[in-house]
Amino acid sequence: MIIISACLAGFNTRYDGxxxxxxxxxxxxxxxxxxxxxxxxxxxxxxxxTPAEIIGKDGFEVIKGKAVVLTRDGRDVTEYFIRGAKExxxxxxxxxxxxxxxxxxxxxxxxxFIYDGKFNGTLxxxxxxxxxxxxxxxxxxxxxxxxxxxxx
Ligand code: SF4
Numbered sequence: 001m002i003i004i005s006a007c008l009a010g011f012n013t014r015y016d017g018x019x020x021x022x023x024x025x026x027x028x029x030x031x032x033x034x035x036x037x038x039x040x041x042x043x044x045x046x047x048x049x050t051p052a053e054i055i056g057k058d059g060f061e062v063i064k065g066k067a068v069v070l071t072r073d074g075r076d077v078t079e080y081f082i083r084g085a086k087e088x089x090x091x092x093x094x095x096x097x098x099x100x101x102x103x104x105x106x107x108x109x110x111x112x113f114i115y116d117g118k119f120n121g122t123l124x125x126x127x128x129x130x131x132x133x134x135x136x137x138x139x140x141x142x143x144x145x146x147x148x149x150x151x152x
Contacts, residue, residue, distance in 0.1 A: 001095045003088065004028060005103040006036035008144055013038035017048040020103055024148065034101065037091055039108045039130040043084025045077065052077050054107050055117040059085075059132030069107055069129065072119050081108055085133035092139055102131050104145040111143035 006013045009029045010021035028034035041047060049071075056067020063085070068078045085108070092100070102109035110128040115121070131141045 039084030
């Protein structure tokens with residue numbers, strides 16, 4: 001079984017109350033190959049919500065307590081991001097998922113690139129908090145843009 005970022009399957013879970021739906025991912029849910037899940041909602045954040053970025057290296061550093069997640073207006077939301085990552089792992093264990101397809105560039109779901117913490121649209125290499133957490137527990141995480149480009 002596969003876990004998939006809920007916004008990729010058409011759920012309006014994004015920070016701006018919209019989604020990043022793609023027919024390929026919607027089909028995966030429709031045909032019961034994937035279960036949609038949003039770590040940020042599961043972690044207790046509202047939708048819509050103020051955008052947030054990792055201040056520090058990446059999601060692994062957030063898990064270790066060496067980096068934080070701040071909203072654009074400076075609120076520390078690290079605990080929500082970590083809680084969301086833990087809830088995602090809980091789901092993975094419940095449904096015996098070994099793979100997650102996660103939305104590119106998100107501070108939770110990004111697998112290859114995340115924004116650099118300056119809120120100016122600049123990307124850097126690194127994983128979001130949930131992607132890092134699942135990776136640390138042995139799940140394979142796949143970047144949604146790379147999946148669509150056929151790189152997996
Ligand atoms: Fe999509 Fe992940 Fe952001 Fe939720 S946390 S809206 S699933 S990218």
